[in-house]
Amino acid sequence: MTDPRDPADDATTGWVIAGAGWVARDHMAPALAASPTSRVVAVVDRDLGAARALAQRFPGAVAHDDLATAFREPGARAAYVATPNHAHREVAAAAAAAGLAVLCEKPLAATLDDAAALVQACEEAGVLAATAFDQRFHPAHRRTAELLAEGALGTVTSVRIVYGCWLPPGWAPPGSTTGDNWRVDPVRAGGGAYVDLAPHGLDLVGALLGEDVEVATTHLQRRVHDYAVDDGSVLVGSTPSGVLVSIANSFNTVETLPRRRLEVVGTRGQLVAQNTMGQTAGGTLELIDAATGESSPVGFDTATSPFAAQVRAVEEALADPARWPFPLARDLRLLHLLHAALGAGVPGTRPDPALTAQEARA
Ligand SMILES: NC(=O)c1ccc[n+]([C@@H]2O[C@H](COP(=O)([O-])OP(=O)(O)OC[C@H]3O[C@@H](n4cnc5c(N)ncnc54)[C@H](O)[C@@H]3O)[C@@H](O)[C@H]2O)c1
CATH class of the missing domain: 3.40.50.720 (NAD(P)-binding Rossmann-like Domain)
Incomplete structure (x- = not known):
């Protein structure tokens, strides 16, 4: 051995x-x-x-x-x-x-x-x-990118992402022994649901379309959980060619509800991926034909997790780093966009919307 x-x-x-x-x-x-x-x-x-x-x-x-x-x-x-x-x-x-x-x-x-x-x-x-960004490599997302590159949807008009979870103040990951919820600490996390989850969506849009969101605006929410960072967000933006993008993220979606959905809409059809955003293999992908309204399943490798595919991609790139398609400088640009979309302020340190409203009334 x-x-x-x-x-x-x-x-x-x-x-x-x-x-x-x-x-x-x-x-x-x-x-x-x-x-x-x-x-x-x-x-x-x-x-x-x-x-x-x-x-x-x-x-x-x-x-x-x-x-x-x-x-x-x-x-x-x-x-x-x-x-x-x-x-x-x-x-x-x-x-x-x-x-x-x-x-x-x-x-x-x-x-x-x-x-x-x-x-x-x-x-x-x-x-x-x-x-x-493991979700770039989820087989359903790779299949979606292929279909888009083949023009299966005609002119793509929009990408809509919903990616949320339930993360109360005392949340701890499975198997955690410390019970330390650093995800809602503005200093250690840098923000809440938005900073944690929206980066996946922003990256995925670029990986699917071959062009990144270039302008965006975000609204944050602190509505359900009692902590110092946002528990919900929605980013709305567009790409250079004019595809409209919305990315909704949450720490306040009860997990029995649908909360992981990706839709790409075009003039000839719509792709819908469900339960593919996340760390695990599987989920579903369907193509709805714009001419008939009929939906048919799209096959993909349901056995390979996005993490397994990511490991493979990184190791292949080690042999030829110049071919790595997602340079860190590009990811840094997207992180700047994520912050800039909030306008003044940085994630997790914005004024509490409820307090601001009270002050406005006072
Ligand atoms: N890609 C995904 O789907 C995904 C999913 C979950 C978490 N994440 C990211 O992974 C990272 C870790 O998240 P997690 O949920 O595993 O957190 P975690 O709290 O479960 O684990 C973090 C570990 O890092 C250790 N640690 C802390 N500071 C350290 C330091 N300076 N040097 C060495 N070790 C240190 C801690 O002791 C702990 O064991 C975060 O950036 C999170 O955003 C990504």
């Missing part, structure tokens, strides 16, 4: 998982474990117990609580950054400085300054760097 830590074994890509929390544990780790081209050489977390618990799922993987040591682990070639948003910059920069490719979770950072610094660190290091 090949030593999983043998640096000379270049048939597989050696990964370091940085941040052994929910998304790494439940979504990235299974994708890496199932990938014949990948191996995990180290797991690093400031909580060494969490690093150890995840590392033991991978033969030969070493647990660390020190970033620099982990990123120097023999055979390490790529780092998956899955810490809370405010720590992305430090972790990604350390990985890039060690010469590793960087796959950094979304949003790139909790602030625009940190995101810019992260991008600069990766560019200066000359490493392949990507935001972990």
Whole structure:
């Protein structure tokens, strides 16, 4: 058997998982474990117990609580950054400085300054760097992009995305032992539902259409949960060619309700994907024919998760980084757009709409 830590074994890509929390544990780790081209050489977390618990799922993987040591682990070639948003910059920069490719979770950072610094660190290091927008790679979304490129919908007029969940103040991810809901902390998250979920939609629109949203306006909501950040948002924008885009996100949608939907509307038909936005394989995709109004299912690979497809895409890009289609500079532009769409203020620090209304009445 090949030593999983043998640096000379270049048939597989050696990964370091940085941040052994929910998304790494439940979504990235299974994708890496199932990938014949990948191996995990180290797991690093400031909580060494969490690093150890995840590392033991991978033969030969070493647990660390020190970033620099982990990123120097023999055979390490790529780092998956899955810490809370405010720590992305430090972790990604350390990985890039060690010469590793960087796959950094979304949003790139909790602030625009940190995101810019992260991008600069990766560019200066000359490493392949990507935001972990897994939904770009969901097989239903790839099929949608193919159909759009073939002109199956005629002239595309709009893209409508709904992506929400239920996230009360005391929420903790499955398996969490800390119960620390950093997602509603304006400092560590950088905002609420909008900053957490809208980046996926903005990225996906570009991945589907081949052009990004270029102007947008956003309204935030703090309506259900008692925390300092928004629990709902809607962004409305348009692309250079004039496709209208709406992206509705929420932390206040009860999860028995439909809450993951993507629609692309054109003059010849409409594509509807349901339950494909998210981390898991499957969901449905249908094409409604504009001539007849009839709907037919569209086939796609329902066994491959977006995380598995993402791992494959990043590893393929390592062989030829110039072909990576989503440079970090582009993702940073979209993050700027996300913030600019709010007008004055930054996510999570806008005045409470209820208070503003009271002040206006006073
Ligand atoms: N792509 C997706 O669908 C998706 C889904 C969920 C989360 N995410 C993103 O993944 C990231 C992690 O989210 P999560 O839900 O797994 O969080 P989590 O709180 O479950 O896990 C975060 C882990 O990072 C560790 N950590 C914190 N600061 C650190 C540091 N400076 N160095 C090393 N380790 C540190 C914590 O101890 C914890 O184990 C976030 O950026 C989030 O937005 C993406």
